Amino acid sequence: MKLASLSYSLLALSLVTAGCKKEKEESVAEKVPGYDISSLDSTFKACDDFDSYANGGWKKKNPIPGTESRWGAFGILDKENKEVRLKGIIEEITNKKDRKKGSEEQQIADYYQSYLDSATIEKRGLEPLKPYLDKIESVQSLKDLASVTGELQKLGVSAVLGFGVEGDLRNSKMNVLYQGQDGLSLGEKSYYERTDSSTLNVRKEFVKHVDKMFGFASFKDPNPGKTILDFETKLAKIQLTNVELRDPVKTYNKMSTKEFQNLIPDFDLKTFADKQDIKTDTLIVQNIPYLKNLNTLLKATPLATLKLYTRWQLLSQFAGFLPKNFDQENFNFFSKVIRGTKQQRARTERAIRSTDGLLGMPLGKLFSAKYFPEEDKKKVSEMIENVRTVYGERIDKLTWMSDSTKARAHKKLKAFTYKIGYPDKWKDYSSIDIKSDKLFENVVAASLYQHKESVEKIGKPVDKDEWGMTPQTVNAYYNPLNNEVAFPAGILQPPFYNRDADDAINYGGIIAVIGHEFTHGFDDQGSQFDEEGNLKNWWTASDRSNFDKLTKKYIDYFSGIEALPGFKINGALTIGENVADLGGLTLAYYALEKSLKGKPEPALIDGFNWKQRFFLGWAQVWHMNTTDAALQNQIQTDPHAPAKDRINGPLPHLKEFQNAWNCGAGSKMALPEVARVVIW
Template structure:
């Protein structure tokens, strides 16, 4: 099942591995730490011309991208520490246990981990585990057959041209509803199918070779399947909404009776498609009616042998990582090397840890939280959140472009914000998932079926407001507009985001700017369309919304003028939510820091930098990153986040506080005249 969630997340980053370990040791003893390593600086650069290079140039030179990564920054380092060191230690301890009760979390974790490492059995079984599904696909003789088989495949996570998922109803956020969304593009986004620049053409050429190779490895009889698959997906891509159009929750919310949904595809039996997924519902929220109607025409006009071929491909690519080494390596070659520039795979044991985390993340998260997230940190982070809430309220009061009536409703929404910190208060029961140490493929199927059953049982039932959409060990955070909540897993509450022994300026530039970022998501181009209860409902006056749209349009145009790579500019309309959240987060954090210093003595400079400068250094270091060109091109086309360099440099020209902190002259490259500066929140 293709789960459709509408929460807005921000990728996070941390320090270099050596620095992270060093500061973690000091943190454990309560010893004060510098918080920012001055070796990260590049003194040949000017802060007011290129702040990223000035603050991070030294770090970038000393930290080239490892062969196993497509980008390397503090986020990746901390994620590696959490997964490949901390989780590995937890898993190793579990594997050593002699008596693991069947169905217990320890048994599931240990046996799944061992099944992933049992390469001898994986090689011996070859593609035999796929046979039951291949037999069903080969038996497809009509579109009705295809609908039934596609539904059964989607139950275990295999994509088709239509995706179904469950989430809170955008207009009744207390109740879960079934959603339909577009799906089925192997390259992830429609621009990959129509751009004519040489790098994108190369990706398509390599994709054809990749599909051909995978079919050859499987000894499938079809000849030259790659071009057939590409041709079909190219037609499909032309029918889909762009990633910018998908950002509009009003346009993509079309609630209707399930019978009306079925009538949109008279030749592709949506009833059978849903029935094979055990879905029972009277209503559904359709993303785009025209897409469904056009997909029906495409399927009807496509030879059934091509549709069988496409289904086989989707099955093969979905489970490539659970098949013999040759499939796994070819899958890595295309999706990691060609698409993102990663030169080599991680070691099998490291991938086993990450695969175990992917399927059993919450049981592992329970152990991770207990070991690595002190309870007292919850109180500290809660205090930070309330500090940001207070400052946001003050900022709202000072807005000149918003009327008093809309301000009152903005305050109501701000007051209603809730938050989750560290880890869930209650944990799900995973004991029904059958895991065996010699059956990797079946383990993946069992986990998929568990997740599917969990989702469909939510349809029409009240939303569980306590549910987490991320595991505690995740280095990330998110805002969920349907719950009007912000969530901070334990994984991100570590240096450099949160460092209990660093000076306030570094923490405010790090974790508090992130907190402000997530708060601002509640008032960005999407979040601002949801009210205090999490419902899609207009609470703005017409004039205020026009003022807001005018400001965001200017910010869209500003980022759209930034070239990430030759021929690849940032999509300002796609990244507007994250860009607004960065600008808002920085603004809120700066004034929260200033507020905290009132009535106190001016903090002494550290390493020659005053507190204002260190605040911005704190922001820069959480986003320092080296990225391959391939990954950067992929990000610009598919990711709602701007590249790391531009998350650092992009907001600075709009902040007078930055200009004052670094004594920038009006002619500096990162300084804009007051008339060009954009202040939203």
């Protein structure tokens, strides 16, 4: 099941597993300061470049480790969690004897051991792939290709189209099958179209990468890298951009399976679906023209090229679980070239992350029991309700929205539900057969379990208790189909939530995060869903027009920011996250102000008043050093703006920031009233 979730998270998930609390039985932990003033760089002015002012000192002291492409609050929590907390849990389990077959402890311990058993991995070579390679080699027609690629989809191997299962956008209580475009090794079509030197170099290195991988595999195809790049370039040309994919109306095309099959008659979609055990009469198609153009492309492409492409997708998908030369070359391209990471993590660290990736929920159950105090759940619930109250007050004060639409906005806000910490019920993973000496088969077993779980949901009611993240994840999300926000245990710690910090720091951190997720329910996408999670208009035409004008102004603003020479932020791609940041900051600021009413003015801390510390709290959440390669990749593929611009971007639109730091007219961090964007 290849389609991405429709949920909107705080940060791209490639960075965000992390964090945990001290055990109650441990000695009292050293208190973390709300804001460490050594993070400041007073050579910068707060009103000129707030990120450099608030985080310049931190950036100088925290260069990017060789194993990372980005280094900030998320990565630091990730490192602490994985290399200390989860490692401790895993090692404790592996030291136990007589683990029951099928138990979560047995699965975790044996998978971890299978990943560490590099001697067996080297000895087996490509033997685990042979049954699948033989099937690809036996392909004699497009119908055969549909059969083989359908089977490979169950293992997570990409094809030119993919399926996913989620709630129906227009009937959110029921799960439905979605179909979408797929199959680009570089992830996004701009990598195949841009002609700047950096992108040209990525394509050049990609060709070398494929050639090396085929050489390691002793495949004899001539110029495989060029062949695959040429095919994927043609594939990219007929796909929607990542901005176009943001439109839930344009990408919602419900039809019968027969109508779907007729869109691409030369590729046997029925066999493709049957091989994935998919049984349904209807589905939602993402891009109808893509399927028609894909049919033409497949017919015009030599079968030998399609088979070569399929072998490549198989090899690339499992490269990290194969002998060292494959694993290392996979790292060299996708981490070193694409993201600027200098060195691969040690095998032990990768084993921890791989175990977390495949068995994250069983690990999350142990993590939650050990490190997440129940009092934090109560505290976060109170925070969420405070944000809900302030959001309602902000809606009432809007001048661009009519009373009738305000009433519907209140209805949606009231219907918001939330998840905190970890699931109330846990899934049964005992059917996954994990062996201590069969890494490849373990990955396949976990993939087949996930696939089976997914297809069995088709046509059944949505389980609203299900989580979209593991408890140890340092992130949060809003799911428009459930109209819910979720805050895993991993994010409920410094610098996001610090029980030892003053309120201003926490409001600039975790409260702004809560406000961010709430605002996703009313961003350019979330605002198209009603209180029940259905894609349904609840706006008057004039109110929607007013909203669109405001978001267009904000799109243009961010599109003018050059994050790297020749690479400007894509304001249309990042608009949802940018609106959520602006809303989150606004809600958090006024929630803090509301909490202080009737109380004495808080004392200065380190020379800063509570208004200033609120914004310092926001800045330290996003302090980050990033390689140029990772920044380029983020600009082209990620709906989140770079960290620096998540700090500096929204602040000039907030008169509250200008007043807190006494920014005079003409300051870089203060816009004139007419240029400011105020949405919620």
